[in-house]
Amino acid sequence: MPDVQALVNDFVNQLKKRKIEGSQATAKQTAELLRSVISQQRVPHTNQAAALINAVRAVGEQLIAANPVELAVGNIVRRTLHIIREEDLSLATAAMAGLGLSVASDDEDDMERSDHPVLSAAAVAAAARSTLRPPSLQTLLEDMPDSAAVPHTSSSGGDSEGKSRSVDKGSRGRKLKHDVIEAVNELIQDISTCYEQIAEQAVEHIHQNEVILTLGSSKTVLEFLCAAKDKKRSFKVFVAEGAPRYQGHLLAKDLAARGLQTTVITDSAVFAMISRVNMVIVGAHAVMANGGVIAPVGLNMVALAAQRHAVPFVILAGSHKLCPLYPHNPEVLLNELRSPSELLDFGEFSDCMDSASGAGSLHIVNPTFDYVPPKLVSLFITDTGGHNPSYMYRLIADYYSADDLVVKGRPTTGS
Amino acid sequence: MDTRRTPRAVIDPKVRKVGFFAPPEPSQSGLPDPIPLPSSSLSPVMIPPPRHSSENLLHHARPPASVVSGASSVSIEGSVVAGGSYGSSSELFPAPMSPASSSYSSSRFVGGGDGDYCLNGVAVASPGRGGGKAAASFPRGGFELTEAKASSVPASELTTVSVVNDSSLGIRERDKADNGRGSALEMKDQTANSKQKKDKTTKAERRALQEAQRAAKAAAKAEGNKASGNVTSGNAKPAKATKPPQKYEHGSLLPDLEAKFFQLDTVHPAVYKAGLQYLSGNIYGSNARCIAMLQAFQDAIRDYRVPPEKTLVRDLTAKISSYVSFLIECRPLSISMGNAIKFLKTRIAKLPLTLSESESKASLHSDIERFINEKIILADKVIVKHAVTKIRDGDVLLTYGLSSAVEMLLLHAHDLGKQFRVIIVDSRPQLRGKILLRRLVEKGLSCTYTQINALSYIMHEVTRVFLGASSILSNGTVYSGVGTACVAMIAHSFRVPVLVCCEAYKFNERVQLDSICSNELGDPEVISKVLGREDVNYLDGWANTENLQLLNLVYDATPSDYISMIVTDYGMVPPTSVPVIEKEEEEDLTSHHHRRQTGTHKTGNGGDDRVLAPPVEDEEEDDVVATKQRRRPRSDFSYGCTKKKTRWLDGDDAVALGGGGTVAMSWREEERKKDD
Numbered sequence A: 001m002p003d004v005q006a007l008v009n010d011f012v013n014q015l016k017k018r019k020i021e022g023s024q025a026t027a028k029q030t031a032e033l034l035r036s037v038i039s040q041q042r043v044p045h046t047n048q049a050a051a052l053i054n055a056v057r058a059v060g061e062q063l064i065a066a067n068p069v070e071l072a073v074g075n076i077v078r079r080t081l082h083i084i085r086e087e088d089l090s091l092a093t094a095a096m097a098g099l100g101l102s103v104a105s106d107d108e109d110d111m112e113r114s115d116h117p118v119l120s121a122a123a124v125a126a127a128a129r130s131t132l133r134p135p136s137l138q139t140l141l142e143d144m145p146d147s148a149a150v151p152h153t154s155s156s157g158g159d160s161e162g163k164s165r166s167v168d169k170g171s172r173g174r175k176l177k178h179d180v181i182e183a184v185n186e187l188i189q190d191i192s193t194c195y196e197q198i199a200e201q202a203v204e205h206i207h208q209n210e211v212i213l214t215l216g217s218s219k220t221v222l223e224f225l226c227a228a229k230d231k232k233r234s235f236k237v238f239v240a241e242g243a244p245r246y247q248g249h250l251l252a253k254d255l256a257a258r259g260l261q262t263t264v265i266t267d268s269a270v271f272a273m274i275s276r277v278n279m280v281i282v283g284a285h286a287v288m289a290n291g292g293v294i295a296p297v298g299l300n301m302v303a304l305a306a307q308r309h310a311v312p313f314v315i316l317a318g319s320h321k322l323c324p325l326y327p328h329n330p331e332v333l334l335n336e337l338r339s340p341s342e343l344l345d346f347g348e349f350s351d352c353m354d355s356a357s358g359a360g361s362l363h364i365v366n367p368t369f370d371y372v373p374p375k376l377v378s379l380f381i382t383d384t385g386g387h388n389p390s391y392m393y394r395l396i397a398d399y400y401s402a403d404d405l406v407v408k409g410r411p412t413t414g415s
Numbered sequence B: 001m002d003t004r005r006t007p008r009a010v011i012d013p014k015v016r017k018v019g020f021f022a023p024p025e026p027s028q029s030g031l032p033d034p035i036p037l038p039s040s041s042l043s044p045v046m047i048p049p050p051r052h053s054s055e056n057l058l059h060h061a062r063p064p065a066s067v068v069s070g071a072s073s074v075s076i077e078g079s080v081v082a083g084g085s086y087g088s089s090s091e092l093f094p095a096p097m098s099p100a101s102s103s104y105s106s107s108r109f110v111g112g113g114d115g116d117y118c119l120n121g122v123a124v125a126s127p128g129r130g131g132g133k134a135a136a137s138f139p140r141g142g143f144e145l146t147e148a149k150a151s152s153v154p155a156s157e158l159t160t161v162s163v164v165n166d167s168s169l170g171i172r173e174r175d176k177a178d179n180g181r182g183s184a185l186e187m188k189d190q191t192a193n194s195k196q197k198k199d200k201t202t203k204a205e206r207r208a209l210q211e212a213q214r215a216a217k218a219a220a221k222a223e224g225n226k227a228s229g230n231v232t233s234g235n236a237k238p239a240k241a242t243k244p245p246q247k248y249e250h251g252s253l254l255p256d257l258e259a260k261f262f263q264l265d266t267v268h269p270a271v272y273k274a275g276l277q278y279l280s281g282n283i284y285g286s287n288a289r290c291i292a293m294l295q296a297f298q299d300a301i302r303d304y305r306v307p308p309e310k311t312l313v314r315d316l317t318a319k320i321s322s323y324v325s326f327l328i329e330c331r332p333l334s335i336s337m338g339n340a341i342k343f344l345k346t347r348i349a350k351l352p353l354t355l356s357e358s359e360s361k362a363s364l365h366s367d368i369e370r371f372i373n374e375k376i377i378l379a380d381k382v383i384v385k386h387a388v389t390k391i392r393d394g395d396v397l398l399t400y401g402l403s404s405a406v407e408m409l410l411l412h413a414h415d416l417g418k419q420f421r422v423i424i425v426d427s428r429p430q431l432r433g434k435i436l437l438r439r440l441v442e443k444g445l446s447c448t449y450t451q452i453n454a455l456s457y458i459m460h461e462v463t464r465v466f467l468g469a470s471s472i473l474s475n476g477t478v479y480s481g482v483g484t485a486c487v488a489m490i491a492h493s494f495r496v497p498v499l500v501c502c503e504a505y506k507f508n509e510r511v512q513l514d515s516i517c518s519n520e521l522g523d524p525e526v527i528s529k530v531l532g533r534e535d536v537n538y539l540d541g542w543a544n545t546e547n548l549q550l551l552n553l554v555y556d557a558t559p560s561d562y563i564s565m566i567v568t569d570y571g572m573v574p575p576t577s578v579p580v581i582e583k584e585e586e587e588d589l590t591s592h593h594h595r596r597q598t599g600t601h602k603t604g605n606g607g608d609d610r611v612l613a614p615p616v617e618d619e620e621e622d623d624v625v626a627t628k629q630r631r632r633p634r635s636d637f638s639y640g641c642t643k644k645k646t647r648w649l650d651g652d653d654a655v656a657l658g659g660g661g662t663v664a665m666s667w668r669e670e671e672r673k674k675d676d
Helices: A002-016 A023-040 A048-066 A071-099 A103-112 A121-132 A137-143 A154-164 A169-200 A219-230 A247-257 A267-276 A299-308 A350-355 A389-397 B054-059 B098-111 B177-189 B192-199 B203-214 B219-226 B254-260 B269-280 B286-302 B312-330 B335-349 B357-388 B404-415 B433-442 B452-461 B484-493 B575-590 B606-610 B618-627 B654-658 B668-675
Strands: A211-215 A236-240 A261-265 A279-283 A293-296 A313-316 A361-365 A369-372 A379-382 A385-387 B074-076 B079-081 B395-400 B420-426 B446-451 B464-468 B471-473 B478-481 B498-501 B548-551 B555-558 B565-568 B571-573
Touching (some): A002 A023, A002 A048, A023 A048, A023 A169, A048 A071, A048 A169, A169 A219, A211 A299, A236 A247, A236 A267, A247 A261, A261 A267, A267 A299, A267 B452, A267 B484, A267 B555, A279 A293, A279 A299, A293 A299, A299 A369, A299 B484, A350 B433, A361 B452, B269 B286, B286 B404, B312 B335, B335 B357, B357 B571, B395 B484, B404 B464, B404 B498, B420 B433, B433 B446, B446 B452, B452 B484, B464 B484, B471 B575, B484 B555, B565 B575
Parallel strands (some): B464 B498, B498 B565
Antiparallel strands (some): A379 A385
């Protein structure tokens, strides 16, 4: 499929050059790309789900490698894989129900002969279901002795199933692809409208005459605040400008245009002003599974100041920002250094550098992201509602399959 | 809801130097009294032209940039006429005659009180938004003095100290009531329309006139010397026709001063120069500002002559007060400057009556000289001496903005051959870290430069944080350039020691818990423009956007629990010891002024500083060193209930020792003298 490959390469280039700004745009474009990958993927008669998964995974690997810091790409790849598994499962259960097999009895059988080469549809369903949630103790125990050989994934199950009932295959394969594309479409829809669902909850959180502080710019925050404003709440907003990108200026302008009383402050004045603030509402770049947040640079400072003054620190995040990974040394490993020219003009210090050849040196550090540890976050507001940081791992588990947490390096899965 | 965080509506107009501007009382009367300009708006020498009768005042051709071009409403007899443009609609300006005069007088008494006036002019309210650059040509020589009774200012949630500002209201002027009024009215003698005003002389004006007559210096002298140079940075902006709910505005502006130029005849040129340098930002940093002010006062005292039938003590004090109020016009005083003024006034008050005029002046001159040398220059050297012991090879030092003491410290440590890296954190809008960065890089230090948002990223590698301070308040709060609190907070959260270098003369007995109640406002315009980033122009024209305000705080207050140690000329102390030092310093400055007259700080024996001495009673030791320079007489040793002093250990644990509430002082200076 050369056309798909061209699309993929194009997108990879854009990611590498950091041409795509914002996790929402990235997520949306990733989902659209994966949708075309799926629709172009030729589905064999047997083992359709595995074929799709392999195709998506191969593309996803490239995308993630192109910009490992943009976690939304990986999130969407995993979401798509999850969708494929889910659709396959629902088709399998439907087929099984049509055959009138007893689920309970087959489950029993399955446990007794777990490495039997030929499995029933129910066994497939059970195995597939197990991939939807974090691995249970049972599956862990089953997997432990011979993880490579155990046919617990849907792919091997589908394989065996294909041998037994190949008549059913043709229609089911088309149906699977169709369903997956439908579901991906829904995902794209969700991504583009997630801020609406988040904004609906604004009135529950913003009270009359409150003072809200935010930093930088986020469309979600803009919509959230405006939704509260539309519901006749009157409140004030402080916007920290968010150096070095100064997106706060843009946000302030938009907020003021929408009739909110807005005050722009410098980032350095955050600590000074936070004592008069009732709530900090900010957007995030990504939410990690431990409840930590990868956020625009400067937010850790805001979060610390908010904690000092016991001001609630609220993160707004669409579900595409929920990342199933746990961070390790995120300040460095999940960060990116931007151009020094945002801080100092090119050549601004060249005159004094010449005289100090060798002796002195000048480094410019201009990171993009901050890591806000979960203990500093009071609340996450996602499109499914408000959540505690400690609950994020569970919320995230709903969106991803445990099998997909590592997109790369699972050569044994899929045949 | 936590009541602490609920919006506050307390307004204390007495703390005017802070600069939150509250919405104005709309019933203020304005009496614009513009004067025509000399044709050359950039002339360094401004000579007050004769004023014409009011009808054609506004028909004088003005340079376009010089015009306060926005709509400004003028109130006649206390009522506000909204709309119209100052520059173009001359009909809005009333003849500065009877109605306005009467409103002036009436409002004066309504306003009551002195020093409470929240006054500012259109130019104050409109710092540079219109892009007009020729501030020197501001056509507003004659100023109407209106008083906004501050207590009537509508409460605003953020405004705890109110300075009324509304660009759409008439021209108001903030000034200390008496001085401004006096000098303003003095101008009446020169001008035609003010003579007309004189016909309506009220009680207030008569009183003001008396004060004006007392003023000796002619305005022309000041003009001739000092008008040029710094005065071109003021801008005009269109005032908003629609009254915004509240704008945070710069407290004082050049155009305002320019307008007052003709009235400030009592200001000595040296003071005028210093004031303009504050205003233009050429002198910044509390030490530099304090030195500039004191030197200006030295010049002023040198040229001072006691008027007949006056006593030096009283008249000079009043004189200094008027200078101070002028300086406040230019920029609110820093706390260190306030302390220096307090020192000077005490010295004046304590002048023996037997001294002749010239002797008194010589005495004051040397007092000021000594203050500068001992309290600032030598104190910095002592601080560097102390603090450099905290720098070890391999350290990564972080500093924020530009602090003269920290700069000296870093350079000194570099000269000593210590191997360390410096991380300079900077923040908008002042970006003074760049100045420090340049100075350090030129000297060959290895530096890392970053902006304040990246603190969490960079703090991992930092081993020490050195900060400067504008003042240290007696609850241990460090009052310093905005952003300092953020740096200290993040360092604290990363368990990095925070050392604050601050001279003892900056200590103040005030207490403050947050940064809002008392602060200085910078020019909001600088926030909207990002230096060197033309792509960030979203806020262009923000002044015309309803609901949008820019707030530019100058200082913030760092809670004392973020501070590990304060390095001062008395030694290294924990924040809990600040009130003790403050008390020492106060007594030092006021009562025992002679004790250091022959003494000098010996700071050359740094090696001995490391002697770890157990806490001792200092009483006997003081006797031992009685023949040397005793820092303070024994009578000074009063710390409330205890006279016991702990000798400070010069180790990292020194701070920990002092934190427990016992009075802890550093006596290392005595120690040093003893060692000599």
